[in-house]
Amino acid sequence: MSEMNSEKGEILEVSHVNNYYEDTGLGIFAKRQKRQVLSDVSFTIHTDEFFGLVGESGCGKSTLGNAILGQLPFEGTIRVGGMEYSKSDRRKFTEKVQAVFQDPMSALNPRMTIGSTMREPLRAHNIGTREEQIRAVNDMLEKVGLDASYADRYPRELSGGQRQRVCIGAALMLQPELIIADEAVSALDVSVGAQILNLFHEIDAGADFAMLFISHNLNVVYYLCDRIAVMYRGTIVEIGSAEDVYHHPVHPYTKLLLAAIPDFTSRIEDDGTGTLADIAKANAQFEVRNEDPEGACCFYHRCPYANSECLKRPSLTAVPTTDSEEHRAACRLAAEQPSAQVDEKGSVAEAFQSTC
Ligand code: SF4
Numbered sequence: 028m029s030e031m032n033s034e035k036g037e038i039l040e041v042s043h044v045n046n047y048y049e050d051t052g053l054g055i056f057a058k059r060q061k062r063q064v065l066s067d068v069s070f071t072i073h074t075d076e077f078f079g080l081v082g083e084s085g086c087g088k089s090t091l092g093n094a095i096l097g098q099l100p101f102e103g104t105i106r107v108g109g110m111e112y113s114k115s116d117r118r119k120f121t122e123k124v125q126a127v128f129q130d131p132m133s134a135l136n137p138r139m140t141i142g143s144t145m146r147e148p149l150r151a152h153n154i155g156t157r158e159e160q161i162r163a164v165n166d167m168l169e170k171v172g173l174d175a176s177y178a179d180r181y182p183r184e185l186s187g188g189q190r191q192r193v194c195i196g197a198a199l200m201l202q203p204e205l206i207i208a209d210e211a212v213s214a215l216d217v218s219v220g221a222q223i224l225n226l227f228h229e230i231d232a233g234a235d236f237a238m239l240f241i242s243h244n245l246n247v248v249y250y251l252c253d254r255i256a257v258m259y260r261g262t263i264v265e266i267g268s269a270e271d272v273y274h275h276p277v278h279p280y281t282k283l284l285l286a287a288i289p290d291f292t293s294r295i296e297d298d299g300t301g302t303l304a305d306i307a308k309a310n311a312q313f314e315v316r317n318e319d320p321e322g323a324c325c326f327y328h329r330c331p332y333a334n335s336e337c338l339k340r341p342s343l344t345a346v347p348t349t350d351s352e353e354h355r356a357a358c359r360l361a362a363e364q365p366s367a368q369v370d371e372k373g374s375v376a377e378a379f380q381s382t383c
Pocket of ligand 1: 278279324325326327330331332333334337341357358359360
């Protein structure tokens with residue numbers, strides 16, 4: 028399988044992944060209940076590809092990121108560079124996959140200088156002599172837009188943006204095959220976040236790693252990524268190239284995310300089910316059902332277009348109105364509805380205007 032993956036240039040393979048947690052409830056007589064967080068999640072990320080995973084808070088994005096990092100149990104298969112996580116091979120696995128998180132301050136040791144923090148992965152993996160490690164740290168500081176003088180500073184002496192640059196540099200020190208960036212710009216203010224996005228773009232130009240970029244912000248994901256998967260309640264409801272998902276959204280939830288972007292509703296044509304403004308209005312007026320019937324579409328309880336056909340959960344099917352076979356949506360409307368058309372890609376500043 029790993030040979031097959033490398034032939035296809037697949038860095039990450041996520042196949043039929045499910046994850047559960049046990050809800051202990053409140054009170055001493057409360058019954059323990061098994062709740063599903065991830066539901067049959069499957070996708071691949073190719074070599075050098077930036078892949079965006081977008082959805083609202085609590086939908087399971089970070090759970091998936093942690094499962095890929097080997098930090099959470101799951102059912103199914105996850106392979107990075109053809110290798111599955113195992114505790115005995117943890118060291119080799121961490122060379123392949125690294126992460127950048129939302130809060131750079133808590134990710135850095137306040138008692139260690141920036142130079143020591145960035146040297147640590149090389150030290151832990153016995154890579155190079157001390158001089159070579161210091162040289163590699165200085166080179167990496169330059170690469171992430173800082174200079175060698177930062178090596179002697181402590182995290183408290185740096186701004187939020189500079190700290191996130193250090194975290195990105197530290198994640199790159201082992202030249203991983205995959206980086207998971209989990210809400211990596213969400214805690215930064217708009218201008219600093221835009222600089223970090225631009226840094227990702229610059230690094231992407233000479234990159235030989237793939238990235239899973241997790242965010243609640245569809246604009247940011249579109250700005251940065253080659254392909255996008257939209258997640259709702261632990262299920263991927265739409266997946267395709269960034270152009271297809273952003274410019275030709277099909278699933279009502281994807282449209283709702285787009286409708287939440289200020290000034291975006293006027294930028295979409297009526298696709299037969301109404302403009303984004305209509306969809307947002309319909310959703311606001313829709314009386315949300317408490318629970319989905321067993322086996323129903325995961326968006327049934329919120330969907331203004333739900334009918335009896337939706338009581339059988341739809342699987343991801345190809346969207347016939349776009350050229351790419353990779354564009355798929357888990358909605359009964361996917362096969363019959365012309366996709367919506369959205370106009371031009373926004374700037375990096377616009378990428379931050381989303382409140383979804
Ligand atoms: Fe809505 Fe039905 Fe499509 Fe689910 S399958 S998103 S409930 S129209």
